[in-house]
Amino acid sequence: MAEEIEKILKKILGICGSPRKNRSCDFLVEEALKGAKETDETIEIEKIYLVDYKLEQCTGCDQCLREPYECPLSENDDFKKLEEKILSADAIFIAAPCYFGSVSGLTKVFIDRSRPWKMANYKLKDIIFAPMGASGLRNGGAAGVVSDLINFAFIQGMVCFGALGNPVIDENIPMTSLQKYGRKEFIKKGEIDEIGQRVAKNIGVRAVNLLLKMKNK
Numbered sequence: 001m002a003e004e005i006e007k008i009l010k011k012i013l014g015i016c017g018s019p020r021k022n023r024s025c026d027f028l029v030e031e032a033l034k035g036a037k038e039t040d041e042t043i044e045i046e047k048i049y050l051v052d053y054k055l056e057q058c059t060g061c062d063q064c065l066r067e068p069y070e071c072p073l074s075e076n077d078d079f080k081k082l083e084e085k086i087l088s089a090d091a092i093f094i095a096a097p098c099y100f101g102s103v104s105g106l107t108k109v110f111i112d113r114s115r116p117w118k119m120a121n122y123k124l125k126d127i128i129f130a131p132m133g134a135s136g137l138r139n140g141g142a143a144g145v146v147s148d149l150i151n152f153a154f155i156q157g158m159v160c161f162g163a164l165g166n167p168v169i170d171e172n173i174p175m176t177s178l179q180k181y182g183r184k185e186f187i188k189k190g191e192i193d194e195i196g197q198r199v200a201k202n203i204g205v206r207a208v209n210l211l212l213k214m215k216n217k
């Protein structure tokens with residue numbers, strides 16, 4: 001019985017890697033989680049903000065390379081709290097803002113601190129993972145963010161996936177920008193990026209469908 005319940009309940013964790021709440025990254029995470037919930041209302045979803053966790057930056061001490069594969073910084077910050085959330089997820093989305101073509105420092109600190117999970121024989125292996133990026137300019141470097149996140153996921157042994165939609169006109173990676181399609185046109189307060197919204201929702205749908213396939217075998 002317990003096993004059966006476990007089979008039905010699957011958790012998707014959306015992580016906002018921006019220091020700002022209620023902005024572009026938050027929007028992508030929110031829409032992706034909505035897409036998941038609309039596909040299967042029994043799915044457990046949770047959104048967390050990295051900014052709510054106190055995370056010291058990696059000092060490169062390499063203690064995580066040796067048993068018990070722990071980071072000494074975790075004794076005094078919120079890493080363990082974050083670990084609890086991450087390790088209970090079947091699927092993870094991270095939306096990170098584009099800062100100079102890469103992820104935000106906040107997200108990078110998280111990525112670097114995640115090293116003990118890899119060293120303890122890939123604790124994140126087989127979690128399915130989708131990257132999402134937000135930038136100011138439409139072609140301002142969000143692809144670099146996505147590439148950073150994909151590298152993180154691969155190195156951690158996660159399984160990366162993209163969104164499906166209309167194969168000719170829908171993008172596969174949720175990205176949003178404040179700039180619309182005209183050079184001087186920016187999203188105003190109250191407006192949303194409908195393409196970013198659609199692709200983010202499609203990521204949620206895909207995550208649920210993949211989890212169902214993987215778990216119900």
Ligand SMILES: Cc1cc2nc3c(=O)[nH]c(=O)nc-3n(C[C@H](O)[C@H](O)[C@H](O)COP(=O)(O)O)c2cc1C
Pocket residue numbers: 018019020023024025026096097098099100101102134135136137138139140141142178
């Ligand atoms: C330090 C910093 C660097 C940034 N670098 C870029 C950049 O290289 N390209 C770009 O298009 N936008 C850049 N931006 C703009 C952010 O990517 C944009 O505001 C994005 O929406 C932030 O995500 P958020 O709204 O979820 O915080 C930068 C913003 C900051 C604060």
